[in-house]
Amino acid sequence: xxxxxxxxxxxxxxxxxxxxxxxxxxxxxxxxxxxxxxxxxxxxxxxxxxxxxxxxxxxxxxxxxxxxxxxxxxxxxxxxxxxxxxxxxxxxxxxxxxxxxxxxxxxxxxxxxxxxxxxxxxxxxxxxxxxxxxxxxxxxxxxxxxxxxxxxxxxxxxxxxxxxxxxxxxxxxxxxxxxxxxxxxxxxxxxxxxxxxxxxxxxxxxxxxxxxxxxxxxxxxxxxxxxxxxxxxxxxxxxxxxxxxxxxxxxxxxxxxxxxxxxxxxxxxxxxxxxxxxxxxxxxxxxxxxxxx
Ligand SMILES: [Fe+2]
Ligand SMILES: [Fe+2]
Numbered sequence: 001x002x003x004x005x006x007x008x009x010x011x012x013x014x015x016x017x018x019x020x021x022x023x024x025x026x027x028x029x030x031x032x033x034x035x036x037x038x039x040x041x042x043x044x045x046x047x048x049x050x051x052x053x054x055x056x057x058x059x060x061x062x063x064x065x066x067x068x069x070x071x072x073x074x075x076x077x078x079x080x081x082x083x084x085x086x087x088x089x090x091x092x093x094x095x096x097x098x099x100x101x102x103x104x105x106x107x108x109x110x111x112x113x114x115x116x117x118x119x120x121x122x123x124x125x126x127x128x129x130x131x132x133x134x135x136x137x138x139x140x141x142x143x144x145x146x147x148x149x150x151x152x153x154x155x156x157x158x159x160x161x162x163x164x165x166x167x168x169x170x171x172x173x174x175x176x177x178x179x180x181x182x183x184x185x186x187x188x189x190x191x192x193x194x195x196x197x198x199x200x201x202x203x204x205x206x207x208x209x210x211x212x213x214x215x216x217x218x219x220x221x222x223x224x225x226x227x228x229x230x231x232x233x234x235x236x237x238x239x240x241x242x243x244x245x246x247x248x249x250x251x252x253x254x255x256x257x258x259x260x261x262x263x264x265x266x267x268x269x270x271x272x273x274x275x276x277x278x279x280x281x282x283x284x285x286x287x288x289x290x291x292x293x
Contacts, residue, residue: 012189016197019160023106025202028053029098033203036087046087047078050094059097059289060090066285092141095204096148100289103155111165112158112247118290119244121148126280127234128227130272135230135262146211146224147231148286149204153194153212154247157183172248179247180216192216218258229258237269237276 016022031049035041051057057078064081065074069089075081082090103118128147129140137143158165164186171182183190195212207224211231214221218228236254239246259265264272 012193012197016194022201023102023156023159023198025095025098026053026056026101028056029094030203032091032094036091043079043082043087046082046090050078050090055101056094056097059100060093062289063093063097063285067282068285070282089141092145096145096286097289099149099152100286103290106155106159109158111162111169112155113245114155115290116245117151117154117247119287120238120246121151121244122283122286123238123241123243123276123280124148124150124231124234125286126283127237127272127276128231129283130275130279131230131234131237131262131264132227134264134268134272135226137226137230142207143227143230144283146208146227147234149195149199149208150212150215150231150235151191151195151246153191153196153198154179156194156198157187157191161187175249177248178250178252180252182248216252218255226261229255229261232258233262233264234276237273241273241277243280 028049032046035046035049050060060078060081061075063069064085065071069085071084073084075084081093085093100118103114106114108114125144125147129144132140132143157168164183167186168179168182171177171185172179177185180190180192192213192215196209199209199212207227210221210224211228214225214228215231215235218225218232221228232255235246236252238244239251
């Protein structure tokens with residue numbers, strides 16, 4: 001009898017719940033998230049929380065002062081950053097910094113090129129921002145972040161399932177399968193399901209959860225289909241441009257329906273790629289963040 005989606009999800013949950021040290025976001029992110037949900041919170045509360053984690057605080061300032069935001073004046077304190085950028089941007093920056101810290105804690109392994117993978121994530125974020133702008137999405141920062149976070153389940157597999165990871169690499173070396181297909185063959189499920197599980201655990205917004213779940217098949221998205229379409233195309237453009245390491249040697253099929261929904265024609269691609277590469281240049285701070293202290 002064929003296994004249903006719900007049964008598969010239950011099986012995945014059972015496997016993942018057994019993991020001992022599940023990757024967690026730094027406490028500072030959960031605290032900032034809590035403050036933002038509380039109408040009585042002040043900029044002072046949020047600034048103090050961010051300052052309590054010096055690694056995150058210094059990254060927040062670096063990102064706030066980077067060409068990604070392009071502010072003409074220098075932002076010198078966290079309070080200043082909150083005033084200039086607003087609560088929502090600060091929360092997004094803290095989330096991206098938290099993910100960088102998470103990558104660092106996972107560390108290097110011979111089986112997976114983490115730095116190359118991070119570059120793929122940043123490039124997908126940058127292309128998402130440009131394609132999202134082209135599609136008329138207002139919150140481009142959120143679109144960037146959805147792109148940045150689209151594939152994180154891959155690091156969970158390579159960190160926590162080393163035996164299956166070896167099998168995955170073997171299948172990929174054959175050159176015919178995508179990483180998602182190899183993951184399913186070795187593990188029974190893929191990074192999309194792991195990211196979904198992880199982001200639910202982290203209490204991230206539905207947009208990030210759905211994009212992580214649907215970026216290879218945006219037609220199944222119900223809540224955030226436009227952003228899923230955007231990240232789907234951005235992921236493939238980042239791969240096609242050979243930026244970083246997405247985990248395999250193949251190029252997934254670009255869904256025609258996503259292009260149609262976003263009204264992207266073949267003749268638009270050279271412009272989108274050019275703008276995407278420029279955006280990637282402005283997003284360099286995120287790539288540097290992984291290598292810096
Ligand atoms: Fe993916
Ligand atoms: Fe990807």
